[in-house]
Amino acid sequence: MNVVGLDPSLTGTGIACEDGFSERVITPSATTVRGQLQRMNIIVSRVSIHTPPGSLVVIEAPSFGSNYPGHHAIAGLWWILVATVVGNGCPVVQVAPSSLKKFATGNGRAKKDLMRAAWLERTGADVSDDNRVDALWLRQVGLHLVGDPEAIDLPARQLAAIEGLRGQLPTSG
Secondary structure, eight states: OOEEEEEOOTTTEEEEOGGGOEEEEOOOOOOSHHHHHHHHHHHHHHHHHTOOTTOEEEEEOOOTTOOOTTHHHHHHHHHHHHHHHHHTTOOEEEEOHHHHHHHHHSOTTOOHHHHHHHHHHHHOOOOOOHHHHHHHHHHHHHHHHHTOTTSOOOOHHHHGGGGGGGGGSOOOO
16 A cells, blocks of 8 residues: 655645655745745645545544744644545544654653654664654555555554554455
8 A cells, every 4th residue: 555644834844755755845935925825826736646536545633722923824724734635535643643643752841953864764764854863754654554564663662652542554354
């Protein structure tokens, strides 16, 4: 199964796909509604390229405790992305930020630098962009959930962080 990790961001959405491919979709800043929608359309277009029908999309869930400028717009982007990939026939698993951090590092409150360090330690790949690193870890969540041999070996205590997500997987029938 094709598994895609997706870390939504208006300034640099992270996408991770097969063969170690990852990218950061950079969009220009915008202050108008039209501009924000143009940004979102650019992101949706890039995500659509990397999510063929049937792909499992693992996306970081919104951070409900956040109260930063632009949280309304990022929530809109999240829903547009989810509607697009589901409409294209892709099942979606959403991962809470704290669960992703615990999966990657063993600490649900890990900072971005620890996420990058954990990726480097486990893979040997030095990825400096936080959005790409998160997307790569999200893809790993999906690989573990479907039992893919490409999944990185992790300690049981880190794998426990995603055990409750299995209920989000599609069932055959």
